[in-house]
Amino acid sequence: xxxQPAVSLAEKISRDLAGRIVSGEIAPGAxxxxxxxxxxxxxxxxxxREAFQxxxxxxxxxxxxxxxxxxxxxxxxxxxxxxxxxxALEVLALRNAAPHLTKAILDEAEDATRxxxxxxxxxxxxxxxxxxxxxxxxxxxxxxxxxTINDLHxxxxxxxxxxxxxxxxxxxDRDHRAILAALRAGDVDAAATLLxxxxxxxxxxxxx
Amino acid sequence: xxxQPAVSLAEKISRDLAGRIVSGEIAPGAxxxxxxxxxxxxxxxxxxREAFQxxxxxxxxxxxxxxxxxxxxxxxxxxxxxxxxxxALEVLALRNAAPHLTKAILDEAEDATRxxxxxxxxxxxxxxxxxxxxxxxxxxxxxxxxxTINDLHxxxxxxxxxxxxxxxxxxxDRDHRAILAALRAGDVDAAATLLxxxxxxxxxxxxx
DNA sequence: CCTTTTAAAATTATAGATAATTTGCGAATC
DNA sequence: GATTCGCAAATTATCTATAATTTTAAAAGG
Numbered sequence: 001x002x003x004q005p006a007v008s009l010a011e012k013i014s015r016d017l018a019g020r021i022v023s024g025e026i027a028p029g030a031x032x033x034x035x036x037x038x039x040x041x042x043x044x045x046x047x048x049r050e051a052f053q054x055x056x057x058x059x060x061x062x063x064x065x066x067x068x069x070x071x072x073x074x075x076x077x078x079x080x081x082x083x084x085x086x087x088a089l090e091v092l093a094l095r096n097a098a099p100h101l102t103k104a105i106l107d108e109a110e111d112a113t114r115x116x117x118x119x120x121x122x123x124x125x126x127x128x129x130x131x132x133x134x135x136x137x138x139x140x141x142x143x144x145x146x147x148t149i150n151d152l153h154x155x156x157x158x159x160x161x162x163x164x165x166x167x168x169x170x171x172x173d174r175d176h177r178a179i180l181a182a183l184r185a186g187d188v189d190a191a192a193t194l195l196x197x198x199x200x201x202x203x204x205x206x207x208x
Numbered sequence: 209x210x211x212q213p214a215v216s217l218a219e220k221i222s223r224d225l226a227g228r229i230v231s232g233e234i235a236p237g238a239x240x241x242x243x244x245x246x247x248x249x250x251x252x253x254x255x256x257r258e259a260f261q262x263x264x265x266x267x268x269x270x271x272x273x274x275x276x277x278x279x280x281x282x283x284x285x286x287x288x289x290x291x292x293x294x295x296a297l298e299v300l301a302l303r304n305a306a307p308h309l310t311k312a313i314l315d316e317a318e319d320a321t322r323x324x325x326x327x328x329x330x331x332x333x334x335x336x337x338x339x340x341x342x343x344x345x346x347x348x349x350x351x352x353x354x355x356t357i358n359d360l361h362x363x364x365x366x367x368x369x370x371x372x373x374x375x376x377x378x379x380x381d382r383d384h385r386a387i388l389a390a391l392r393a394g395d396v397d398a399a400a401t402l403l404x405x406x407x408x409x410x411x412x413x414x415x416x
Numbered sequence: 417c418c419t420t421t422t423a424a425a426a427t428t429a430t431a432g433a434t435a436a437t438t439t440g441c442g443a444a445t446c
Numbered sequence: 447g448a449t450t451c452g453c454a455a456a457t458t459a460t461c462t463a464t465a466a467t468t469t470t471a472a473a474a475g476g
Contacts, residue, residue, distance in 0.1 A: 008274075034457080034458070044432065046430060046460095049258070050429090053265070056265070066216075067457085081350040081351075081353055084304070084353070088296040088299070142285075144290070148356065253429095258459090
């Protein structure tokens with residue numbers, strides 16, 4: 001566990017814990033002890049507290065003042081909420097990005113879809129899926145919006161990993177291709193509708 | 209400056225600074241010195257750092273690692289971004305809240321509209337306006353969504369205060385009344401359309 | 417005069433100590 | 447047996463000191 005000087009210790013701890021929360025290694029509801037985490041990272045508890053605050057800002061933990069921090073639960077209600085927010089915000093981002101989408105971007109997005117098709121496990125798939133979304137949305141150039149969407153992707157990933165940890169089958173992502181086809185044809189409305197359906201699909205499948 | 213024990217010092221500092229940033233007392237772009245703020249509050253710099261992190265999570269400041277913190281700028285691009293996000297998210301919240309809206313809530317929302325009409329200054333108006341939105345949206349019972357909307361209201365308030373600080377005229381809020389009328393008539397689609405227009409109005413007026 | 421280098425000063429980040437609050441357990445009471 | 451109270455232990459929050467990094471100013475070189 002060697003930390004490089006360019007990134008602060010608090011940030012490193014935050015990233016490490018985020019990965020373990022998202023992957024399910026640290027379970028929803030689990031208490032995070034600042035003193036124990038500090039020992040684990042060979043650090044003082046002060047940057048651990050700062051790391052907890054970062055995780056809280058990402059929605060991964062809940063701070064219980066003076067009583068510790070616990071990993072945020074992730075219920076089906078959360079899933080639906082996240083899916084709904086993603087649908088609303090990603091459409092907004094897509095509509096603002098559409099005038100700036102180039103052939104190069106769309107080609108790269110197609111590569112990301114292909115990478116997802118060939119993903120060996122759920123982590124690789126989630127990464128390719130997120131990359132696809134980032135590619136088609138980033139040209140909106142709205143940093144607050146993109147940041148919020150990214151946090152929502154992280155929340156989605158928690159669910160994805162917990163559901164598919166036992167058995168993995170690569171989803172053939174026809175949705176991405178349909179979105180790309182609509183974007184290439186300049187049909188932003190169709191792309192937006194497809195995007196909503198794509199994002200809300202998991203909410204609908206597991207949200208009942 | 210007396211702090212009560214129930215709320216942490218970091219939280220208190222954060223709230224005080226947030227108020228001063230939103231009101232414009234601390235200007236966009238201004239550097240916040242952790243050591244100076246600590247002296248001002250008679251505290252150590254560690255809870256000041258924690259306060260800065262809270263402000264960052266709210267979008268009010270930008271953290272420049274190892275080089276300090278500065279108040280987030282608020283440009284017209286930001287204004288448009290925030291208006292767009294609010295429109296998207298508030299409609300989502302409203303649609304999920306609508307089945308749970310009672311006559312009592314709508315009456316209370318009407319009271320809030322009236323309070324806004326009689327507001328003596330922009331702060332009172334903003335408070336009544338925010339209260340109105342909170343009342344009609346809270347029954348969606350989606351905490352992440354409501355939290356995000358609240359942060360966006362805070363961002364909107366920054367602009368409102370800076371534009372209207374010199375001259376104040378009470379806006380007669382016909383939008384709120386139209387939204388309420390649609391909600392009372394059970395016409396959620398119309399209410400949503402009106403809400404979008406209401407939220408995006410400032411973005412459109414000042415965003416060109 | 418402009419650019420680069422160096423060292424000191426200033427500022428931020430973290431460690432370890434201390435203060436404040438919460439938790440847990442045993443004893444007392446009903 | 448259930449509830450309440452008191453106290454010690456455990457845990458979190460803040461303070462002070464120190465370490466690490468950045469900024470600034472002066473000196474040196476072209």
